[in-house]
Amino acid sequence: MIAEEQRAWAYLSRVTEPPCPQLGALVDECGPVRAAELVRRGEVPDRLRDVTAARRDLDCAAADLELLARRGGRLITADDEEWPQLAFTGFGATAMRDRPRGSVPLVLWAVGPARLDEVAWRSAAIVGTRAATSYGEHVASDWAAALVEREVAVVSGGAYGIDGAAHRAALAGSGTTVAVLAGGIDVLYPAGHSALLHRIATSGLLVSEYPPGVRPARHRFLTRNRLVAAISGATVVVEAGLRSGAANTAAWAAAMGRVVCAVPGPVTSTASAGCHQLLRRGAELVTRPQEVLEIVGRMGELADDPQHPVSPLDDLSDVERTVYEALPGRGGATLGQIAVAAAMPAQQVLGPLTMLEIAGLIEQRDGQWRIARLQRKPTSGADRSV
Structure with missing residues (x-):
């Protein structure tokens, strides 16, 4: 990617709150450099001019790219081989058209050695409540370890609770884990996970559609969740309340036509109420990591033979x-x-x-x-x- 195009992509990444399908359409029509010029001059359709008016004079592209380079990161766009084209076909699903902020990201800011396209080829999201129980953290840890042992990347949101347990277990197993952020790559949130996120950036991948310096906000977490679902072959909800970010991620995954899995818990546990609701609505019931491996593997390559009780009569005619x-x-x-x-x-x-x-x-x-x-x-x- 030449420097001029990089600056154009970086500028467009900040000029409006992502995702913006109108901006994406303009880039598809005339390319990033020309699109950036038109946005700066306000020579764009009315709808796009309205949403870019507040930021079109804010050009931090050079500083943003310099910060990215210092951190050893890269800007991933649809022009790059690393762009997960196949995974992002989920944004074209019919159910996604009626969901606000359900369009494909314009660019992705990334730090870490893992390639996003390779991660998306064989990965599973493990998500859940921040207020996880010991049962939930145990399941998340054990399952993440089992997934990376079979070279399946673990995707999550870097939060406390289930997310953190999954990330830590993947790292402990020397596997690949991806944290999708709801703010800039230089704004590590939550602060208590800054060391964990630094470790992920060292061996896995930090990824965000927000440019540097952007602070996390509630609407950005909900928007971020669609990316967690998009780059994962299946979304596994370990524990979740009835209204939670994990349930929101599951909803995005279902809209994209991806497999949604839920782990059952005690009927008395409010931390599992969201999982039980997902199961009633048709989510896959999973009780062991091998069932997730079977879903994300290609043509059953990761499926283990189910274990059955052994009886002396098994071999009789x-x-x-x-x-x-x-x-x-x-x-x-x-x-x-x-x-x-x-x-x-x-x-x-x-x-x-x-x-x-x-x-x-x-x-x-x-x-x-x-x-x-x-x-x-x-x-x-x-x-x-x-």
Whole structure:
């Protein structure tokens, strides 16, 4: 990216409160340099002139880019290979058209070695309440560690509670984690997480659509949440109140057609009330990180085989299982009695009985067959009724 274009992008990033679809349309039409000139002169459509009037004379582009360079950062635009083009197709979803501030970002200010396009290719957002319980922080930590172990990036918002637990666990596992900020990259918020955010910038990625110096504000957190959802293959809500930023992130993800997952909690916990509401509205119920891995992996590449209880009967054929089930729970039965109970000719019963005896599941004594003493016969529905 040449210096003139960089200055134009940086200027346009500050000239209006992002996102601004009218400004994006102007850039698409005539490019960033020409768009910046037109905005400065006020030679733009009325709607765009109104929203840029207060800031069009505020040109901090050179200082902003100098600060970015000092921090080892970069400006990512749609002209760059790092721009997550595929992930950002979610902004074109039908449900996004009616959501205020639901358009694609104009630029992204980033600090950190991780590439945004690679992160978006295999990532999951772990979000939740700031007032997390020990249960919520435990789940967030364990799951983040499991995700980065399988080279899935963990995306979150850098806040206290669930966000912080997820970021710290990802860093501890030497994985990639991304913090999407609601202010400039030089305004690390919350202040108590400044050291954590510095660590993320060292090995992962800090990213924001706001230029340097912009302070976080409530509306910016809500706007920021759409980026958390956009660059994540799935959004996992660990704990959330009925009205929370995490629930807002889930709403953005659903509007983009992304998978929304919710972790159940105690029905008595207000910290899980938002998760339970999401589940009632159709969110995916997840109870272990492997279920999230299956969702974000490509064609099931990260899915583990589900674990099932192991039984000595698992490897029996249908005929052998039928014969085994024909044996009485207590005592023995003759070959003829077993044949009647199994509704099979006697000559067809003898072979399965022999195989069951070899397997150690049954034994023959005094002309009768019985279940081996050290084995327990699985009870059917009829057997359980007393």
